[in-house]
């Protein structure tokens with residue numbers, strides 16, 4: 402559930418063949434993307450090898466816009482293509498109804514669908530975790546909240562790193 406950057410990453414992880422990332426194995430990477438290292442095929446691109454995913458994965462989002470629309474302009478197409486090649490079913494405009502008896506029931510376009518699932522993974526946002534704050538303040542220690550502890554809405558690594566650098570400069 403949830404098809405933002407984290408949903409995409411998790412779907413990619415779950416569809417690694419034999420639990421290995423193709424990107425870390427040169428031969429598998431070249432085969433997956435059809436790179437012709439023999440320079441025989443014009444353009445250097447041959448038909449890519451399909452890598453059967455070890456499981457069925459549904460990537461679902463509530464928004465009705467294209468799945469993966471918010472991914473980075475330069476890398477989004479890679480993530481979408483990878484998941485399509487691995488047979489991941491992407492569905493937009495999904496309403497979540499219930500989970501019971503090994504089925505996740507969703508509504509799409511006014512129709513109900515019961516998906517056979519053994520795991521439901523929620524990638525639908527985060528909340529700050531600041532459980533240490535009160536105790537530290539009670540002990541008289543200065544506390545600064547940065548990154549995801551400060552705000553999770555729209556958070557990315559750039560914002561978290563910036564928070565850290567700016568605070569370090571102030572201190």
Ligand SMILES: Cc1cc2nc3c(=O)[nH]c(=O)nc-3n(C[C@H](O)[C@H](O)[C@H](O)COP(=O)(O)OP(=O)(O)OC[C@H]3O[C@@H](n4cnc5c(N)ncnc54)[C@H](O)[C@@H]3O)c2cc1C
Pocket residue numbers: 406407410411533547548549550556557558559561
């Ligand atoms: C799967 C995934 C993919 C992502 N992809 C991208 C991406 O491509 N680009 C991008 O910009 N952002 C990406 N992000 C978001 C990015 O990782 C976060 O925005 C960023 O890491 C937030 O940094 P942070 O320092 O606030 O928190 P975190 O990186 O979460 O660091 C918090 C640290 O605090 C530790 N901690 C928590 N509680 C305690 C405790 N009680 N005691 C001691 N230590 C504790 C945790 O173990 C962790 O190491 C992704 C996130 C995920 C989950």
